[in-house]
Amino acid sequence: MPMIPLYLASRSPRRKDLLSQASIRFQVHVPAEPELAAPKNRRKEQPGQIVRRISDAKAEACAAELRASGCTEALILAADTLVFLKEKVLSKPADETEACLMLKRLSGNWHTVATGVTVLAMNGKKSTKKSIHVTTRVKFFPLAKDWIHWYVKTGEPMDKAGAYGAQGYGAALVEKFAGSYTNVVGLPLGETLSLLEKISGHSRSAFQEHK
Numbered sequence: 156m157p158m159i160p161l162y163l164a165s166r167s168p169r170r171k172d173l174l175s176q177a178s179i180r181f182q183v184h185v186p187a188e189p190e191l192a193a194p195k196n197r198r199k200e201q202p203g204q205i206v207r208r209i210s211d212a213k214a215e216a217c218a219a220e221l222r223a224s225g226c227t228e229a230l231i232l233a234a235d236t237l238v239f240l241k242e243k244v245l246s247k248p249a250d251e252t253e254a255c256l257m258l259k260r261l262s263g264n265w266h267t268v269a270t271g272v273t274v275l276a277m278n279g280k281k282s283t284k285k286s287i288h289v290t291t292r293v294k295f296f297p298l299a300k301d302w303i304h305w306y307v308k309t310g311e312p313m314d315k316a317g318a319y320g321a322q323g324y325g326a327a328l329v330e331k332f333a334g335s336y337t338n339v340v341g342l343p344l345g346e347t348l349s350l351l352e353k354i355s356g357h358s359r360s361a362f363q364e365h366k
Contacts, residue, residue: 159277161179161181161231162181162230164186164213164233165185165232166185170234171183174342178363179362188216193205196243197239202267207271207286207287207288209271210233211233213234218275218277226277228277228279229277230275230355232272233272235271236268236270237316238266238269239266243260245257245318247314247318253318258306259298259303261319266292270289270290270343272286274355276354285350285354287346291338294330294331306328311325312325
């Protein structure tokens with residue numbers, strides 16, 4: 156058993172599913188504070204810098220809210236995933252038109268999926284925090300216009316960075332990838348569990364449900 160509870164600061168069903176598949180015991184606390192907006196262009200920033208900054212802010216917002224509710228000890232896990240196509244930063248599409256535009260840009264091209272992961276340990280008024288980032292290279296098949304419209308009409312792209320989900324219908328769009336598959340889904344699972352071990356001082360088995 157972990158000494159203190161683990162909170163996932165995310166409403167993402169993909170992240171919840173990945174942790175559950177690893178039998179990790181956790182609670183969800185989504186911060187009420189709006190998350191930092193991703194820039195439209197990365198300019199001189201590297202993908203890892205951007206996603207770590209956003210995941211850090213999510214973890215800090217969650218910690219502040221838990222402290223305000225009287226919680227003094229907790230582990231917080233936050234993450235942020237974005238898609239990068241050259242200098243463009245692709246977050247979640249605002250509508251179907253933007254989703255179609257994103258997929259048209261990705262068609263036939265390599266792009267980078269980056270996820271920032273932050274684990275924050277609360278201990279009274281003190282806290283310990285560490286962030287990592289993981290990147291995966293993904294290449295799409297060339298996408299015909301009717302294929303793009305079919306995929307957007309499934310509704311799957313609307314809550315996903317880059318307007319696709321590699322674990323769902325969007326698997327048909329991906330020609331190949333290099334790196335972590337779970338990172339493309341939304342949480343690099345192995346790296347996340349290692350970070351959790353490092354910050355908590357517990358082995359991952361301490362966080363697992365045992366039946």
